[in-house]
Amino acid sequence: MTKSPWEAARDSFEIESSALANALSSIEQKSFEKAVKLLAGAERIGASGCGHSGIACMHFAHLMCCIELSGRFISPAEAVHGASGFLKEGDVIVLASRGGQTSELLPIMEICKAKKVHIIAITENMESSLATGSQVVLKMRVDREADKFDSQGTTSFVVLSAIFDALQAALIEKTDFRNEQFAKIHPAGAVGKKLNS
Numbered sequence: 001m002t003k004s005p006w007e008a009a010r011d012s013f014e015i016e017s018s019a020l021a022n023a024l025s026s027i028e029q030k031s032f033e034k035a036v037k038l039l040a041g042a043e044r045i046g047a048s049g050c051g052h053s054g055i056a057c058m059h060f061a062h063l064m065c066c067i068e069l070s071g072r073f074i075s076p077a078e079a080v081h082g083a084s085g086f087l088k089e090g091d092v093i094v095l096a097s098r099g100g101q102t103s104e105l106l107p108i109m110e111i112c113k114a115k116k117v118h119i120i121a122i123t124e125n126m127e128s129s130l131a132t133g134s135q136v137v138l139k140m141r142v143d144r145e146a147d148k149f150d151s152q153g154t155t156s157f158v159v160l161s162a163i164f165d166a167l168q169a170a171l172i173e174k175t176d177f178r179n180e181q182f183a184k185i186h187p188a189g190a191v192g193k194k195l196n197s
Contacts, residue, residue: 003148012146012154019142019155020162026124026141027163035136036167038118039064040174042092045071046117048079049096050104052153053160057096060164067168067177068185076104084108089116097121098142098156100128109133122163138163 003011039045045064047057057073064071074083074093087093093112095105100123109130112119121134124141131137140163146154171177183195 008148015144015146016155016158019159022141022143023159023162024166026139028139031136031138032166032170035120035138036170036174038092038120038136039069039167040171042090042118043070044087044091045069045094046074046084046087046091047071047094047096048074048076048105048108050076050102052157053096053098053102056157056160056164057094059161060094060167063164063168064171066182066186067172067175068181069171069175074108076102076108079108079111084111084115087112087115087117090118092118092120094120094122095130095134096160097123097128097130098125098140098153098160099123100125100130102130105130106133122160 045061047060048054049057054073054076061071061073072086074086093108095109097105100121106129109119113133119134120136120138121130122138122140123130124139125131126137126139140156140159142156142159144150145152145156179195183192186192187196
């Protein structure tokens with residue numbers, strides 16, 4: 001039976017709300033804390049993913065810049081054509097893939113290993129190539145996507161974005177970042193007006 005548009009919308013909210021409520025329980029505290037330590041100590045932070053994961057990685061790179069950590073989204077296509085040169089020994093790459101087998105990310109992982117770049121993976125498949133090849137793995141949990149076909153990267157995008165938000169919140173504490181610093185780099189818009197009033 002076909003749902004009404006409102007029923008589909010309601011179900012989407014319920015699915016994603018449930019996923020967020022359960023997301024933290026899948027993440028191992030020691031792994032999370034290790035990821036925060038690596039990120040806080042890195043001179044440069046790269047993030048890469050495909051599709052919705054890639055869009056979330058762009059968000060993460062921006063979050064890092066907002067707390068004055070040098071973050072950059074590295075396109076999977078560009079990474080194997082020189083863009084991985086952004087990263088140096090001791091830096092960090094965050095690779096995000098729900099299934100952990102995204103073929104475009106695996107060459108990036110090998111490049112980073114060769115360059116002695118720390119690798120943090122975010123995936124729900126702890127047996128995947130991405131998980132087993134990384135130094136730190138943050139496990140995401142997604143029971144189903146929000147659409148009726150369970151095929152669009154909706155719920156997984158929300159959960160991944162929440163993990164990135166949590167990393168930023170933890171890094172603010174770890175680095176003792178101050179709102180006064182944010183005011184200097186965000187003078188524009190309503191937020192800038194509020195911060196600098």
